[in-house]
Structure formats: structure tokens, C-alpha cells
Amino acid sequence: METRVAEIADGIYRLSTFVPDLTPAGMTFNSFLVRGEEPLLFHTGLRNMFPLNRDAVASLIPPETLRWITFGHYEADECGAMNEWLAVAPGAQVAHGQTGVSVSLNDMASRPPRVLDDGERIDLGGGKVVRYIDTPHTPHGWDAGVLFEESTGTLMCGDLFTQLGNEPALVHGDVVGPAIAAEDVFHYSSLNPGMGMTIRGLATLAPKTLALMHGPSFAGDGAAAINALADDYDRRIGDRLAEFGFARAA
Template sequence: MSIIYNDLYQFSTYVPPIDLTFHQYLLQAEESVLVHTGAMQQGEALLPQLKTALNDKKLSYIFISHFESDECGALSLILKHFPEAKAVCSEITARQLSGFGITSKVLVKKPGEKLVTKDYELEFISYFSEMHLWEGLLMIENKRGILFSSDLMFRLGKADNAIIEGSWQEEVANITPLQVPDPNRRLELQETLGKLTPKFIATGHGPCVKL
């Protein structure tokens, strides 16, 4: 666990067989936001660190970019310990969660919508993830300039508390069919992202990027 940028905590797990680091994040605020839960095993390791970072404060939201095990596999575990928290996700992800009995604690957001409190302004962006091309969401925190890129921008290797310098336009241009297989959706996403001016990319995997 480390503070990776301003009041943003990062929790990381490195998996050597696939040479990949998995990150979850906590945006510390009066209404704190957890970004992803990790798979169940990662969630079990995350839980005590999350409680330490929150320091007895409540967890208000859990952002899920898309329906995949490392994004929301430990959601039921986290909700057991933080029953007041609401999962924030796309309509399709909410539909999948309902199949696991998670229905009452879901806040559905559409691209272009926002979640605003006195501490942050979260804006949601359409993200057709590689998982069946189901529509998910990217999220940008506009006050701090943090883009949570999920699986869209990532690098292999051990990357606990790692930050590299980068160019936003290059990061957008380097989105490949591996991240978004549909060429039309990929171009649409690149055009949308090209209009943004984030200062920091909080990646789902690999080092974060300071812009």
C-alpha cells in the first residue's frame, strides 16, 4: 500500500507467472472511492490494507470499470465489510452483477454522466473492454486530473508504486486491438480520449503514468 499521487492510495499484487501487476486504488475523501476489488484472493489481501487506509472512515463507492474477475471478483467480500458502499458501473456490468445476487447496492452510470461531491468530480467515459466487447466505463477525476485507465493502458512487469513519465497523446495513439478489438470502437474511444487533458494515469496494470 502506498500513496501514489496526491490523496490516491495504490494497492498492488504482482503475479510472476504472467509477469503482471494488478492494482486497486482508493481515492481518499469524505465519501471515499475504491477503484476495483481485485479477484477474490487479491481482495482478501486488499481488505486489511483498505481498512488501514480508511482509518475508520466509511467507504462510499466501489468503481468497477467492466465485468471481469480482477475488477470485481472480490466485490461480495468488500461489501460484506463495507455494507454501505455502492458499486458504480455500467448498465451491462450491473446486469452481470445481478446474476450473482448483487442488485441493491449498484449505481448505474452512463457515459458522460458524473458523480460529484465536495471533494471530487468523477466523469464516466464509454469503454468497450476486450471482455466480449461489453460496454464498460473509464473514469476521470476532473479536479485532480486522474484518469483510471483499467485495462486500456498497461505494461508488463513488477510495478508496485512505480511511475513513469509519458505523453497523453502517445498513450492514446498506442491503444491496440488487444485492448479494444473493434476498430470503429477503438477509433471512437481514441477521439474521445484525445479531447481530455489528464495529468496522471492510474493504470490497472503496470506503472502509472505522469503526464
């Protein structure tokens, strides 16, 4: 395996490792480095991928200068190498929402994490500012959240828009259809009545770039893509409710 580096927006880099035998089409595992005076890594990658990701980061910044570590939710591919990064970067701190910190990170992180309130910003310096947004149970995990870099309009989506295969680092075409297909394969989302509303709330950010953890990054009308994804989840939730004899909402 190798980890490939690509700049998907100004000062934001995708670190992508393709695992070919995970599915018939394979799957990418992506982390994102935001360069600034206080560099931030979104997703640590799996623990056994740490050497690959460390070397990828080292091609951009000295790894020991990393300041912030955050991720979509507490799960191995999001934060499996968390403590390895904390060991390499002595000034780094994990930052996540209240639920993730209280339930998992206070115990599992080797240094005390920082709690981020919903909507809280971190100024990384160099013109980069990230905003944390709670998305509980969306697409899964009650501690789920996303990160929005304001200067570039880049939404780091976590597992939203997950898709299979090994596409180019940045695409401009359909990002919703492949995500629907992946949901049909994995059924990885925690379907809940508030899901569509939560996802549509992200559309108000009008992101220019969607940074996917599994799949290519997307440049284009992020709001339209987000709303289309929400429509599909509304359909799925309606179908499931109908299976149990509940009428669809008008």
C-alpha cells in the same frame, strides 16, 4: 504476495499486487482508492486477493467506511471481490454503466447497484469528483468504461495501456511502447473500427495522470499518450482489414 500502497495523485492511492509467475516478466494487478467524504474503490481485485487489498485499504481508511465500488468492466480481476467488499462495507454501493448493470451486476452483486449514465458525476466530497465514461468494446467488454477524477486530472484507465513487469508506482517516461508490446503478447483488445475514436475522446480530458490496472501509473502529457495509443490501434485495425481484402482508409 504483498500489496503495496502509493499515492499517485493528491488523495488517490494505488494498491498494487505483483504476480511474478503470470508471465516471464510478471504482471501487476492494481486497484485505486480515492479518498473523500465518500471514499471510492476503483477495481476490487481478484477474490483471492481480497485479504491483501482489504489490509492495504485499512492502512488508509477504515474499510467499513467505503462508499463506492466501481471498475472498468465485469471480469474477475476488476470485480472478483465485489461481494466481499460489500460485506465489509455495509454502506457501500456498486456503480457502473447501464450495460454492466443490466447484463451482470443486477444478478451478481449482493446489493442493488447504481446505474451511471455516460458522463455522470459522483461528488465524493472533500473536493473529489469522479466522472464515468462509457468505452464499449474498448479495450474489451461491451460494458467497458473508465473513471476520471476531475480535481487531480486522473484517468483510471481500466485495461487500457496494459503492460508487463513490475515498474515503480509512478513513471514519467514512455507508457505507450510497453502497452504496444503487451498487446503484441496477449492480443487482449477487441479491435473494432470505432476504437481509435473512442480512445481519442479520452484525450479531450487532458489527464495529468493515467492510472493503469496492469502496470505503473503515468504522470505527464496524458492526451499525447492516449492519442499515440489510438494511432497504434488504428494501425492494427487497418492491418486486420487488409488481411481480409479491405482497403485502408485514406
